[in-house]
Amino acid sequence: MIKHLFKLIWNQKRKSFLLITEIFFSFMVLFAVLSLMVKYIQNYSKPMGFEYENVWVVNLDNLTETETDSLGTPFHQAREFIASFPEVEAVSFASQNLPFAASTHNSSVKYGNISSMAHIYTVEDTYPKTMNLQMSKGRWFNKTDQGTKYQPIVITEQLSQNLFGNENPIGKIIKADTTHKVVGVVASYKDKGDFTDPVAGIFFPISAGKDYKSNILVKVKPGTGAIFEAKLFKGLGGLLRGWNVEIEHLTDKKANQNKVVFIPMTVLLIVCTFLIFNVSLGLFGILWQNINQRKGEIGLRRAIGATEKDISKQFIGEVMVIATFALIIGLFFAVQFPLLHVFDLAADIYLIAMLISVIVIYLLVMVCAFNPSRQAASIQPAMALHEE
Amino acid sequence: MIKLENIEKVYQTKTIETLALNQINVEIKKGEFLSIMGPSGCGKSTLLNIMGLLDEPSKGNITIDDEPITNYSDKKLAAFRNKTLGFIFQSFHLINDLSVVDNVELPLLYRTSSAKERRKLAEEALEKVGLSNRMKHFPTQLSGGQKQRVAIARAIVGRPRIILADEPTGNLDSVMGNEIMNILTQLNEKDGATVVMVTHDEQMAKRTHRLVRLFDGSQVF
Numbered sequence: 001m002i003k004h005l006f007k008l009i010w011n012q013k014r015k016s017f018l019l020i021t022e023i024f025f026s027f028m029v030l031f032a033v034l035s036l037m038v039k040y041i042q043n044y045s046k047p048m049g050f051e052y053e054n055v056w057v058v059n060l061d062n063l064t065e066t067e068t069d070s071l072g073t074p075f076h077q078a079r080e081f082i083a084s085f086p087e088v089e090a091v092s093f094a095s096q097n098l099p100f101a102a103s104t105h106n107s108s109v110k111y112g113n114i115s116s117m118a119h120i121y122t123v124e125d126t127y128p129k130t131m132n133l134q135m136s137k138g139r140w141f142n143k144t145d146q147g148t149k150y151q152p153i154v155i156t157e158q159l160s161q162n163l164f165g166n167e168n169p170i171g172k173i174i175k176a177d178t179t180h181k182v183v184g185v186v187a188s189y190k191d192k193g194d195f196t197d198p199v200a201g202i203f204f205p206i207s208a209g210k211d212y213k214s215n216i217l218v219k220v221k222p223g224t225g226a227i228f229e230a231k232l233f234k235g236l237g238g239l240l241r242g243w244n245v246e247i248e249h250l251t252d253k254k255a256n257q258n259k260v261v262f263i264p265m266t267v268l269l270i271v272c273t274f275l276i277f278n279v280s281l282g283l284f285g286i287l288w289q290n291i292n293q294r295k296g297e298i299g300l301r302r303a304i305g306a307t308e309k310d311i312s313k314q315f316i317g318e319v320m321v322i323a324t325f326a327l328i329i330g331l332f333f334a335v336q337f338p339l340l341h342v343f344d345l346a347a348d349i350y351l352i353a354m355l356i357s358v359i360v361i362y363l364l365v366m367v368c369a370f371n372p373s374r375q376a377a378s379i380q381p382a383m384a385l386h387e388e
Numbered sequence: 389m390i391k392l393e394n395i396e397k398v399y400q401t402k403t404i405e406t407l408a409l410n411q412i413n414v415e416i417k418k419g420e421f422l423s424i425m426g427p428s429g430c431g432k433s434t435l436l437n438i439m440g441l442l443d444e445p446s447k448g449n450i451t452i453d454d455e456p457i458t459n460y461s462d463k464k465l466a467a468f469r470n471k472t473l474g475f476i477f478q479s480f481h482l483i484n485d486l487s488v489v490d491n492v493e494l495p496l497l498y499r500t501s502s503a504k505e506r507r508k509l510a511e512e513a514l515e516k517v518g519l520s521n522r523m524k525h526f527p528t529q530l531s532g533g534q535k536q537r538v539a540i541a542r543a544i545v546g547r548p549r550i551i552l553a554d555e556p557t558g559n560l561d562s563v564m565g566n567e568i569m570n571i572l573t574q575l576n577e578k579d580g581a582t583v584v585m586v587t588h589d590e591q592m593a594k595r596t597h598r599l600v601r602l603f604d605g606s607q608v609f
C-alpha cells in the first residue's frame with residue numbers, strides 16, 4: 001500500500017509540487033531555527049565559569065586629561081578607596097572587555113605550528129577572588145611570578161583544547177605579542193551571556209602597582225545594596241573631582257547580553273510559526289479540495305473493498321508521502337551544513353535539529369490531515385458514485 | 389445468492405423526500421445474466437448499489453447465501469465487496485494518476501497479496517479484455533471503449549462471483565458497446581460469473597437471461 005501511495009504521488013507530482021516546496025521551505029527554516037535553539041540550549045547548560053552576583057563594575061572616566069602616565073595615581077587611589085570598605089570582598093582592575101560587556105579584544109596566539117584566536121583579558125592577581133573563577137589546572141598568577149623569564153598567563157580550557165589538545169598545558173610556552181608561560185587553566189569562561197559559547201581566552205597580569213585600567217570589578221558582600229552603592233558613588237565623586245563615575249551590576253549587564261540573543265531568536269520563531277501556519281492552511285486547503293474532487297475515487301475504492309479506515313489511512317498516507325518527498329530534499333540540503341562546515345556549529349547540533357524538524361513536520365502534516373481524512377472516510381460510497 | 393425482499397429506499401433532502409425504490413423483490417441466482425431496465429431516474433443505480441452493499445435500503449431485507457446482512461460490520465462489508473463483487477460504472481471511474489495495470493491491480497491492494505501475484509492477475513485480466521498491449525498507458529491516453537475494458541479487467545481481477553455493471557455501455561457508441569457486451573457475455577458463459585447489468589438499451593437487455601423493469605422506483609411486470 002505504501003508503494004501504491006508513492007506511485008500515486010509520484011505520478012501527480014506536478015499537482016503536489018507547490019505543497020512539496022512549501023513543506024521543504026518550512027523544514028529548512030525550522031531546521032535553521034532549531035539548530036540555533038539547540039546550540040543555545042547546549043550553551044545554556046554549560047557552566048559560566050565564574051560568579052557574577054554581587055559583582056559591580058566601577059567605570060572611571062577622566063573627562064579632560066588624556067596623558068595616561070599622570071593619571072595612574074588617581075586610578076590607584078580610587079582602587080584603594082573602594083577596597084577599604086568592609087562591604088567589599090575583593091577588587092580588580094580589568095580591561096574593557098569585562099564580563100557581559102559589548103567590547104571584545106581578539107588576537108592570534110601560537111604554539112608551534114598550531115594557532116588559535118583568543119580573547120585577550122588583562123586583569124589583576126585578585127581577579128579569581130573577585131569573580132570566584134573555577135580553575136581546572138594549575139594556579140592563578142601572583143607575586144612570585146615577578147621577574148621570571150616568561151610572563152605568566154592563565155588560559156581558558158577552550159584555548160587549551162585548541163592549542164594543546166589533551167596534553168597538559170601547564171608550563172607550555174606560547175606566543176602572543178611576546179612569549180608567555182601557561183601557569184593555570186580556568187574550567188570555563190562564558191563571558192557573553194548564558195547562550196554563547198565558552199570562549200578561548202588568555203588572562204594577562206597587570207603589572208602590580210604600576211599599570212591600571214579604567215574599569216574596576218568590585219565583589220561586595222551578599223546583601224550589600226543601594227545604600228552602599230550611593231555611599232561609594234559619593235565618595236568616588238569627592239575623590240575624583242570632575243571625573244565621570246559610573247557603577248553597574250554584572251547581573252544587569254548579563255541580562256542585556258542575553259537580550260542580544262533573545263530578540264533575534266524571538267523574531268525568527270515568529271517567522272517560523274507564521275510559515276508553519278501558512279503551510280497548515282495550504283495543507284488544509286489542498287486536502288479539502290482533494291476530497292471534493294476525488295469523491296468518485298473514494299466511492300470507487302469503497303466499492304472495490306476499501307473500509308472507512310482504509311480511506312482515511314490513504315489520505316493521511318498521501319500527505320505523509322508528500323511530506324517525505326519534501327523532507328528528502330530538505331535533508332539533502334541540511335546535511336550539507338555539517339559536511340561543508342558552513343557555520344561554526346558542531347555536527348551533533350545539526351543532527352538533533354534535523355531530527356526534531358522531521359518529527360515536527362510529520363506531526364504537523366498528520367494533525368492537518370486528520371480531520372479531512374475522517375471526512376473523506378465518512379462519505380457514503382453510493383453518494384460518491386452518484387452520477388446524473 | 390443475493391436476495392432482496394420488500395426493498396424501499398427514500399432519499400431525504402432538506403426540501404424534498406424522494407421515494408427512489410418501492411417494494412422491490414429480486415433474487416439473483418448463481419450463474420445468471422440479469423438486466424435491469426427503466427427510464428432515467430427510475431432508481432436503477434440505487435437498486436444496483438443496494439445489491440452491491442454500497443447503500444442501505446430504508447426498509448426491507450437483504451440476505452446473502454441465506455444470511456441477513458444487517459449485522460455485517462464495515463470491515464465485513466468491505467471484504468465482501470472486495471472478494472465477491474466486481475463493479476463496472478458508466479463513467480469508468482479509473483484513477484488517472486495510475487497506469488492501466490496499476491488501476492487493474494487496485495482491488496487486490498485491499499486484500500493480502502504479493503506484488504508479483506497482483507501483477508500476474510492483472511496481466512491475465514487485461515489479456516481477457518484484449519488490452520495486454522496497453523498496460524503502461526495512462527487512462528487519458530485511451531478511448532472510451534478501452535477505458536471500459538480496463539474497468540472490466542479491474543472488476544474481474546479479484547475473480548468475483550458477481551459482476552455488477554451500471555450502464556457499462558452508456559457512454560460508448562454501439563460498436564464499442566457491443567464489444568463490452570461480448571466481454572460480459574463471455575464472462576458469464578465461459579467463466580460462470582453472475583452478471584447484473586443496468587441498461588436502458590433494449591438491444592442489450594435482449595441479450596441477457598432475465599429482465600427486471602423499473603418505473604418510478606417500482607417493479608413493472
Ligand SMILES: Nc1ncnc2c1ncn2[C@@H]1O[C@H](COP(=O)(O)OP(=O)(O)O)[C@@H](O)[C@H]1O
Nearest residue numbers: 383386399406408427428429430431432433434
Ligand atoms: N444521493 C441522492 N440524494 C437524493 N436523491 C437521490 C440520490 N441518489 C439518487 N437520487 C434520486 O433517486 C432517484 C433514482 O436515482 P437513480 O437510482 O440514480 O436513477 P437511475 O440510475 O435509474 O437513473 C432519482 O430521482 C434521483 O434523483
Ligand SMILES: [Mg+2]
Nearest residue numbers: 387432433554
Ligand atoms: Mg443511474
